[in-house]
Amino acid sequence: MAHHVLDMPIDAERARTLRVGDTVTLRRTLFGIRDATLIHMFDKGRAARLDLNGHAVIHTAPNVHRVEKSPEAPVGYTPFCIGTTTSMRMERFTRKLMEREGVRLIVGKGGMGPETLAAFQDLGGAYLAIVGGAAALETTWIEQIEDVDMDDLHPESLWQFRIRDFGPLLVGMDAHGGSLYAKVQADVAARRDAVLASIGASE
């Protein structure tokens, strides 16, 4: 199990070196994205001003403070509490995010499904698991809100964060068909009948 320190952005080849079970620390830049952002980008055909090519996106909608613009707050926001939302709701957007915007890595919680896994295999990408609900800790890894796009969707805007040693994150899905979530699901499915039998609820 290797540990990777990634200075974002990266290319597809580098993304393919990540294997499930490896750990990752991200540096420099991370983009925040979620339901409304993706719906507007791909269902409503809205173009993003920010360049996501080679980057990592995190499934988030942060709590922020509105402040006067300054060198520390170039778009008038400072971080308050930035965490992670459940990824699976956004399953149908992964391939489009990778093909149209060039996204390489998705940071999220709870894992994603077969469409995402296939997109990672075809295009070179990976899913990095963060601990959901650990937002106070996660916020300490974020230095600044550098930019924001589509802020009419606030808080579901497209956010650009400057990060410091963001992680460790666990590679949950890779570009080689590996998925820790699928493995756990298969193990759980294999235990189901015995668990039901133990409470007298067999079919």
Added chain:
Amino acid sequence: MDLQLDEVEKICADLYLRALQLLPPDIKAGFADLQARETDATGRAILGTMVENIQVAERTRNILCQDTGIPIYNVTIGHNVGFDGAALKEAIRRGCARSTKENSLRSSVVHPITRKNDYTSCGIRVPVIHVDFDDREETVSIEMIPKGSGSENGSFLKMLLPSDGITAVKRFVIDRVIELGGRVCPPTIVGVGLGGTSDLCMHLAKMAATRPLGTVCPDEEGAKIEAELSEAVNALGIGPQGLGGRSTSFAVHVEIAATHITQNPVAVNIQCHSARRARATITPGGIAFS
């Protein structure tokens, strides 16, 4: 005792922030219990990060999770309390909006059709307000629950048949927990509602999911099922965040109501590991937060 509504407004504002910042002692104890029993290396590491996050939130006075949730206020009113009911509901609503503005909280509440956000954490019929009455003298308690969406999306109702029996109920719960996997931010509290009408059954599941750890279903038969299911979900191997391990849930809680001779309803509502709630108790002697 007469309820002072400006005081209620302030209490409701304070409760929202307090709930978001401080995890109740029973949940912290629940983490310690899971940590003592978890053997999976990934599971142990994830539980450790969750506990570290609780400490970071306290140290940095931050909120625990980014999800400010759907705000729920449960008001319980005892004997000899004077209040204007409609004005009380307005005061709760004002407190919720005030907390959102003053504390820069993310308003997570939108119109269900237009998806418009008023940035107050309020909307049509939100915050959710439940009012109930109990036997205490000159006492009012207000419980605030910021219900996170990752786990709220793990909600199910099934109108099973009487002939399906309790075995189908148990199977339904186990299968829903399997289906949800890591999406609901395990370790969870699995809330199960049994009986009632469809709406009451769903409400029972929410009551169960938000009940303190260590409490037991007041009905003896319900308590038996609770104990059985608590063991069973932690034998599945879903683990913290769905990445494997024993610690799928702190507990399964069951709440029951009588039902119709033709019905066998079961509902599931999940509470994530950030099982936040805060309570204020108002008496003639003052206000106590817990």
